[in-house]
Amino acid sequence: MNNNFDILIIDDESVIIDSIIKICKLNNLTSDSAETYEAAMQKIKGNKYNLVICDIMLPDKDGFEILKSIGSGGFDSPVIMITGYTTPEMAVKSIKLGAFDFLPKPFTIDELSAVIKRGMAFSKLNRKAVKNKNDLLYVPCPSKYYRFGYGSWIKPDLPVNMINEEFSYGSFVTGATDLFVKLIEGVQKIELLQINDKILQASAAAYITDSDGLIHSLSMPASCRIIDRNEKLLEKPGLIEKDPYFEGWFYKVIPVNMKDEIEYLIPCSSDR
Structure with a gap:
């Protein structure tokens, strides 16, 4: 039986998972978690998530593989990439592979709450766009941009x-x-x-x-x-x-x- 959650947290550090769960509760959001690529993909295939928060460094495969699998598998959950090994290259690669956003560790409650707010709003907008295909929900940037x-x-x-x-x-x-x-x-x-x-x-x-x-x-x-x-x-x-x-x-x-x-x-x- 499929379950619906607001957020899936993918990280092999229990302290990070616990911290994000607490922030989710502060924002009245439900959450689920996984510590490996394999466990995460099983959950993504079996449940519905409005947003995914994924660490880049996982024990079996890196978080970029999560991004690729979500993109190629037809899943519509936006993904926020997080990492303690922060470099501009990591952020750029995340965005290139389709991440909704990138957040370096350590992050504050307010920093994560802000990106979660945008991610949840983006997920809601996507669902609305699918339901109302002819509605202009936001203005795309001009063609020469x-x-x-x-x-x-x-x-x-x-x-x-x-x-x-x-x-x-x-x-x-x-x-x-x-x-x-x-x-x-x-x-x-x-x-x-x-x-x-x-x-x-x-x-x-x-x-x-x-x-x-x-x-x-x-x-x-x-x-x-x-x-x-x-x-x-x-x-x-x-x-x-x-x-x-x-x-x-x-x-x-x-x-x-x-x-x-x-x-x-x-x-x-x-x-x-």
């Missing part, structure tokens, strides 16, 4: 040269997708990085506080140096809810490795 996972976007800011569809130089504009904003459900405050800050792809680019007081981290879509930022967002954070792709932009940046990193970006034209 590129997105990093589900959260952030980047587009060339003139002048820019393109060779074989690889950006070779120029400045770019970045921001948050309408989907990311809708999953937050109520933007109250935005904190931005400073001009001339250098940041790696998948690192935190901005912090957005929601109506529950949770702070959501937005990932930078490409390694870059910030050359300008949208000061209006500090006074009017609601701009990203009204117009996330134009007036609600976050930064103008100079990428430092776009020729290599573009393979980890998804052309928004493919979303149509």
Whole structure:
């Protein structure tokens, strides 16, 4: 008999499982757990989960195999990857393989609660999309934009040269997708990085506080140096809810490795 749970926790450390279970209870969410790849896949095949939280380092196979199996098996549960061996490469690989988000250990209650909130909202939105196929539940980013996972976007800011569809130089504009904003459900405050800050792809680019007081981290879509930022967002954070792709932009940046990193970006034209 199949059972329904809000969250499946996959980790071989009982202290991590117990901590996430406690956080789930604080958020009135039901949870189940597994400590290996094999045990996790048996549970995924036999039960229904709205969200999966998976450690990358497992005793039998790594968590990336969970991602691949969920993607190829037709399961619709979004996956949040967690790891104590945090590198930008780990985060980028997770997003490339289809993870909903990536969270480094150790994480705080608020950090995990924020990403769980978005993950549960994403799962709910997916079910609604299947039920109402013709309804526009969020605005996809414009066709000439590129997105990093589900959260952030980047587009060339003139002048820019393109060779074989690889950006070779120029400045770019970045921001948050309408989907990311809708999953937050109520933007109250935005904190931005400073001009001339250098940041790696998948690192935190901005912090957005929601109506529950949770702070959501937005990932930078490409390694870059910030050359300008949208000061209006500090006074009017609601701009990203009204117009996330134009007036609600976050930064103008100079990428430092776009020729290599573009393979980890998804052309928004493919979303149509």
